[in-house]
Amino acid sequence: MTEHFQITLNGKLVETDIDSRALLIEVVRDCGAKGAHIGCLTGDCGACSLEVDGRLAKSCLVLAVSAAGREVVTIEGSRDAIARELQSAFVACNGFQCGYCTSGMIMVAIALLRANPSPTEAEIRNAISGNLCRCTGYEDIVRAIASAADALRGRTFERNT
Ligand code: FES
Numbered sequence: 001m002t003e004h005f006q007i008t009l010n011g012k013l014v015e016t017d018i019d020s021r022a023l024l025i026e027v028v029r030d031c032g033a034k035g036a037h038i039g040c041l042t043g044d045c046g047a048c049s050l051e052v053d054g055r056l057a058k059s060c061l062v063l064a065v066s067a068a069g070r071e072v073v074t075i076e077g078s079r080d081a082i083a084r085e086l087q088s089a090f091v092a093c094n095g096f097q098c099g100y101c102t103s104g105m106i107m108v109a110i111a112l113l114r115a116n117p118s119p120t121e122a123e124i125r126n127a128i129s130g131n132l133c134r135c136t137g138y139e140d141i142v143r144a145i146a147s148a149a150d151a152l153r154g155r156t157f158e159r160n161t
């Protein structure tokens with residue numbers, strides 16, 4: 001069954017017709033937000049991580065219709081100071097190789113640093129425990145997140161500025 005569907009995606013109102021069984025990850029990618037990746041489609045890899053109304057979600061586990069009317073943010077729309085610092089830190093620390101997991105890792109790290117600006121290594125590892133990376137061995141990802149947290153500490157965090 002087809003349904004008319006509306007969300008705010010990365011700050012822009014999007015209206016389209018979707019299959020009522022479509023997953024949120026499929027719809028956001030169809031709407032151009034290709035930074036959210038499809039990995040497993042079973043909730044195991046975290047490549048599809050994004051925000052729905054400010055809360056982290058694995059979008060392969062969310063029916064698109066359940067996000068109707070909500071605000072969805074993918075890596076493309078994450079432009080605040082935390083997101084920018086994390087993106088720089090992932091580059092500086094070699095926190096990616098193929099990059100397939102990276103947008104999901106950064107979405108998780110954004111949520112972590114918003115909630116906890118001074119995470120321990122164990123807290124960082126716990127935060128990314130639902131996200132799989134087959135390339136890096138995780139060390140450089142953890143280092144990138146810790147480095148971004150160090151750089152951000154003491155700054156005023158403003159969202160989407
Ligand atoms: S594609 Fe959603 S968790 Fe893997």
Ligand code: FES
Nearest residue numbers: 097101133134135
């Ligand atoms: S950098 Fe390749 S899967 Fe993480």
